[in-house]
Amino acid sequence: MRARDLSVLVGIIGIVLMMVVPIPIALLDVLLIINISVALLILLVAMNTQDALQFSIFPTLLLVTTLFRLALNVSTTRNILSHGEAGNVVATFGSFVAQGNIVVGFVVFLILVIVQFIVITKGSERVAEVAARFTLDAMPGKQMSIDADLNAGLINEQQARERRQKIEREADFYGAMDGASKFVKGDAIAGIIILVINLIGGLIIGMLFLDKSFSEAAKLFSTLTIGDGLVSQIPALLISTAAGIIVTRAASEGNLATDLSTQMLSQPKLLYIVAGTIAALGIFTPIHWYIALPIAGVLVYAALAMQKNLNRQQVEDEKKEEEQQIEEVRSPESVISLLQVDPIEFEFGYGLIPLADAQQGGDLLDRIILIRRQCALELGIVVPVIRIRDNIQLKPNEYVIKIKGNTVARGELLLNHYLAMSAGYDDDSISGIETREPAFGLPAMWIDEPTKERAELSGYTVVDPPSVVATHLTEVIKKHSHELLGRQETRALIDNVKDAYPALVEELIPSVLSIGDVQKVLSKLLREKVSVRDLVTILETLADYGTYSKDPDVLAEYVRQALSRQITLQYAASDDAMKVITVGPMLEKKIAEAVQQTEHGSYLALDPSTSQLIHHRVTEQVTKAVQSGTSPILLTSPTIRMYLRQLLERTLQDIPVLSYSELEPNVEIQSLGVVNL
Structure with missing residues (x-):
């Protein structure tokens, strides 16, 4: 066993022996000073701890220090009742604090006990209890978050293991703090009981065995009892405060000094308001101005210094940000951002x-x-x-x-x-x-x-x-617009429809058509300037005909027919007939015979001379219509509409090509000419 481990064991055993073995007064003075030093050290460590787990030994240390303090109480009580003295430390605390007045010392002691028992200990106990409960309740969610990060590749197995261990240690720590805070509470109660025992027992022993009068016995033993109580309660108060600091620092990222400076002193304007209020109290109230105005001046000076520091920190942050941006540009990964193309x-x-x-x-x-x-x-x-x-x-x-x-x-x-x-x-x-x-x-x-x-x-x-x-x-x-509509944008449009028509979307996607299939149909509609705002009708049509064909060209024709009212209103004037150029039967037959069917869909296979002749004849009719001041529409049968559109797309893309099925029955049609071979 190492010397360090052995010293801890010897120390714990020594604490237990102190309760039954008399201790010399000189050694008792040393132990009391050590008790105060340890309590002060614990408080300072708690103040400078950034994470509660950095002081994970605190619950056990709380138990050990409480046991040590109770052992000292037993030893001092033994010496007080046996010899009428308990060392220089106890006597100094009793006489210095009481200042010759037993009532004052007794009141000070009671105030310390009440502050510790009702305020600090009770609050620390409640915070530790709530923290332990919330930590346990949050464990499943934290574990799932770690698993999700691990599955997404954001962390590796080692990091996931370390996070899980930290969560378990947090739960154990707050649970231990919940139990350890009960020792502090019991120690405060024990201090009050020991005070009463020392007073009553001291009066009896002083008058019966030491031949002292009541007043002499009361003065001697009251001073020693108050000194003993203060020597034990002051370290207890320090440790209780440390416990409260530890359990209330769950949402902190720095030590106590850092958090105070960055959070409470980060708004200089508020200090000006406080300074003005204090100055007003000194001027307009019986509070003397020479007390309030210096304090207000200190606050104003502090606000000016804070504002100067904040300005300097802002300049430094901007400089660091610029340097970081320059470093990012120099790094090899910065090229990746250049690959992004704006729509x-x-x-x-x-x-x-x-x-x-x-x-x-x-x-x-x-x-x-x-x-x-x-x-x-x-x-x-x-x-x-x-x-x-x-x-x-x-x-x-x-x-x-x-x-x-x-x-x-x-x-x-x-x-x-x-x-x-x-x-x-x-x-x-x-x-x-x-x-x-x-x-x-x-x-x-x-x-x-x-x-x-x-x-x-x-x-x-x-x-x-x-x-x-x-x-x-x-x-x-x-x-x-057809180039701007991709699969992601189509998904957003479909999700918007899904909120009001969930059955329609669930039936269509993905069992009948995929997002890509729907995107192709919408793109073909937009390419010919057909609005896709009535997405419900479009999806209904795709759900009806998607089981028969997956060809986006064919599905687009079905959708156009379903949108006949919209297309008619788009091209027909309300007070005039729709002026169209019709396709003759010979041309329709020629195109229909040139359609080739393959396993990947159908396409138009025309020889170059025939294609050129069709372009020439269509251009003639369109030119005549334009010269007469009319925007013409090319009207053909449903079976060849999409093939004729494909044929004229490059040269006459602004000329609408409609089929008879895309027009409402009540619309009036006026023919401006016929395209024939």
């Missing part, structure tokens, strides 16, 4: 910065919010966040719009001008910088402020630069 980007030259700067009157950010709302209403999708940044590589007045990192549109603005577009006839008196409207490519001109009113009177459509950008951005988003 939509809007970049502009330095000359267009006032568009996005709210301090200069720019409202581009507000307009983008409205654009996202408009797209949600018209397209039925949630447009991703649009990244806005300036780009010094662009011309000062140039801007570009990017979709997934690729430039899809660009334009130029003149901030101090207005974009004017004629309604079909030009006014020679209106002059400006010739250009084209970026969203639709219409002829236009940039005019200055004095020309604006005259242009409006002449029938020109006059638009300010922010509206030009907003219109262009809106049209680009509509045109490329």
Whole structure:
């Protein structure tokens, strides 16, 4: 056995022997000083402990010190009753605290016992009991959290084992503290009983065996009894305070001094309020000003010093953050962040910065919010966040719009001008910088402020630069909306429907179609500018026909037919007939015969000359319709609609291709021409 282990065993046995073996007075003085020193050391260690488990021996130490203190009580009581003295330490405490007045000493002793028993000990006991209960209740959740982190790969097996051991040790510690606090409570009760025994026994022994009068016996034994009580209760009070500090530091991350400085002294403005209140008490109340004003001055000085330290700490934190950012850029892992591609980007030259700067009157950010709302209403999708940044590589007045990192549109603005577009006839008196409207490519001109009113009177459509950008951005988003809708975005839309229609979603996904299948159908609808806002109807149709076909092209045709009312209202004017270009029977037959069926789906197999001829004939009819001032629609049978759309997609993508099944029966149709071979 090592000497350290042997010394602990000898010490415990010595404490027990102290209760039955008389101890010399000189040795008793040394032991009493050691008792006070150990209690003070325990208090200081508890104050500087960051985690309760760092002082996990405290419950056992609490028991040992309580036993040691009771053994000293027995030894001092033996000497007091046997010899009428208990050493220099006890006599000094009794005479110094009492100051020659037994009543004062007795009251001080009772106050110490009451403070320890009712306030500190009772509170520590309650906190330890609640902490033990909550720790045990939280153990299953903490264990599951550790298992989840381990399964996710956030921690390894060794770290998981260490966390589990810490949880078990916390539960054991608070449970032990709950029991050990009962010893402190019992020690306070024992102190009161020992005080009464010493007083009564001392009076009897002093008068019967030491031939002293009642007053002499009362004075002698009261002083010694009070001194003995104070010598034992002061260390007990220190240890009880340490117990309270230990069990109440569950939510702390530092020692007591660090927490006091960082939490209580972190708001200098509050010290100014306290200083003002103390100064007001010294000036407007009978409290003397020479007492209150110096204290208020100290508080003001402390507040100034704290504010200075906080400012210096803020500068140091900013410097450290900058150094950390520089270090992260230098690290190999920093390249990973560059792989992220924004769904939509809007970049502009330095000359267009006032568009996005709210301090200069720019409202581009507000307009983008409205654009996202408009797209949600018209397209039925949630447009991703649009990244806005300036780009010094662009011309000062140039801007570009990017979709997934690729430039899809660009334009130029003149901030101090207005974009004017004629309604079909030009006014020679209106002059400006010739250009084209970026969203639709219409002829236009940039005019200055004095020309604006005259242009409006002449029938020109006059638009300010922010509206030009907003219109262009809106049209680009509509045109490329099918690229912005991925599986994750589709999942979000379906989850939104699931809240109100759980049976529909559960039947469709994943037993009938996957998220990817639904995304492909929605993308095909958006590609032809069909809104997917009525997602319930779309999912109902997919649930009906998804069991027969997994081909997204076929499923998209079924969905279009289910959305016939929506499509009809989209293209038919309420007070006029729908003007269409119909596909002749020869062309429909030619396309139907060219459809090839494979195990992966169907496709259109036309020879180049026939494809070119179809493009030529369709273009002729579309040109005639446009020249007459009409936006034409190509109308065909349901069986070949999607193949004709695929054939014309690259050259005539803005021309809607509808089938007869996608129109409501009550809509009036006016044919502008027929496409035939």
